[in-house]
Amino acid sequence: MNSKVRNKVLSQQCREIIASVLEFMQKEATDGVTIPIDKVQECVSAATGVSLSSIRRVKxxxxxxxxxxxxxxxxxxxxxxxxxxxxxxxxxxxxxxxxINYHITEKRIPTLRCIHRKMRDVAN
Known part of the structure; x- marks a missing residue:
């Protein structure tokens, strides 16, 4: 199985979801199946800790x-x-x-950064 996240840093949110899935799977292994496998969306919601409406939106x-x-x-x-x-x-x-003077002397269209620099020079 090829991983799509190989050699990439996982975000904190991604790590939390992985931890939720691990905890769910360990609980399923020790306690037996708590959510029937035919209720896929509910199972994914319980495993990831993401709301059912978010699961439906992603689907x-x-x-x-x-x-x-x-x-x-x-x-x-x-x-x-x-x-x-x-x-x-x-x-x-x-x-x-x-x-106006910037446009005449520099022969360019003034940008906010350039104007800010000029105004700062004038103030000092």
């Missing part, structure tokens, strides 16, 4: 992948913290002139 995604249907994955959460800076008229004018 549906796997079926869609096999049928070549587009699968929607959740978008990563953005952790950007947006801060508002209040600029008075003088600072707005300074920023505007910095952008």
């Amino acid at each position: 549906k995604e796997v079926r869609n992948i096999k049928e070549h249907v587009a699968v929607s994955f959740p978008k990563p959460k953005r952790t950007n913290i947006k801060t508002k800076v209040a600029l008075d008229g003088f600072d707005q004018g300074l920023l505007r002139r910095t952008i």
Whole structure:
């Protein structure tokens, strides 16, 4: 049997699931079968510690992948913290002139990083 995770670091969540499956299998071996084998989803849920609805969702995604249907994955959460800076008229004018002069002198489109660097140099 070929492993898909060979030579890869397992995440903490993956390790917890493996531990749950090991514990479930050991319990099944000592106590006998507690969940009938024909109830596959319930057995997987008990073994992995993942909710039954999550098991069903994963099963549906796997079926869609096999049928070549587009699968929607959740978008990563953005952790950007947006801060508002209040600029008075003088600072707005300074920023505007910095952008225009950057475009004229450097012959490039200014980026936020470049503008920030220029504004920091002006402030010092």
